[in-house]
Amino acid sequence: MLLSKSCLYGVRAAMYMATLEQSEYVTIQQISEKLNISFHFLTKILQTLTENNIMVSYRGPKGGVALAKPSKDIRLIEIVDAIDGTHIFSECIFGLPGCGNMTPCPLHGEWEREREKIRRMFSDTTLAMLADKINVFNLRISDTDSAPINAKLLKSLTITHRKRK
Amino acid sequence: MLLSKSCLYGVRAAMYMATLEQSEYVTIQQISEKLNISFHFLTKILQTLTENNIMVSYRGPKGGVALAKPSKDIRLIEIVDAIDGTHIFSECIFGLPGCGNMTPCPLHGEWEREREKIRRMFSDTTLAMLADKINVFNLRISDTDSAPINAKLLKSLTITHRKRK
């Protein structure tokens, strides 16, 4: 698994909040129920995101968490970096410490290119983009509800979105 | 980490054996010392590879393990599939079960493309190719010995190898 479970939960929570697109606080309880994630576990994860200024939190009644910035200004890579760390995208594919341009492993160059593409995928994607897709196509974000969609329609969007870059 | 430690160790051991390119058995003891991997742990990993017909083993004096086929006929993907399983390259990036073309997650299309490229990287690479690189450029395969190389020279090889496809 490329991303840890904590990271996946954090991303999914952030996507959910982006789909609401409201300036009010949402309780972690609500998010955990909607996404079918353990409340206490999610609490810990979202704490990390508030520490990293991706979310803001407020205690007490009417409290909860909210995105710290408009969803169009939050990129997936910020969340991944905050929770799983930046090393994912600098690590040797064979786990060799010190693998780099000067002392490369046999697949260093190839993997460097691939992991850079993945990183770009994460940094090219904003929460707003994801939220749009989720709303327009009723895409799945939880592991419980299924959301059968118009696959052909989605494909066309995906390609368009790619070409724009 | 994309690949488990077991998988990394298995790949490194296979690469090492490919650099020797001899038809005789190599003891796991020797491999573990050369690559600085726990002997008993490596033994278990290589057992998996013999079960999957990637290596053959022989007990007793003069025994050890050997590649089951010429190194040019063994592709990296075989080792990865044998140890970490094939699910790596079919998994949803957000870990959502059932994510697919009919019920996709918001990044399904993008990730499907990337993971397919990674899989291709593994299936395009044979042990012989890796062994060649290691021998010619004295590349590192262990975490102990460092092997400073001619970076510019390597880069040219890497690009050539890419263009051939």
Place this chain on the structure above:
DNA sequence: AGCATTTCAGACTCTTTTATCTTAAAATAA
């Protein structure tokens, strides 16, 4: 002020992965 609500902080448990240790089994050579 007192109470209910909600995040925060830390300790704790459970599970999986990683690693080690011990003994058995197989093959070889003397």
Place this chain on the structure above:
DNA sequence: TTATTTTAAGATAAAAGAGTCTGAAATGCT
């Protein structure tokens, strides 16, 4: 046969990841 070398197999231990629980701190409401 017997000693030796080596993989096979299983039990156990350590570390990391995933998840749970409890109490404290902050906030709003009555």
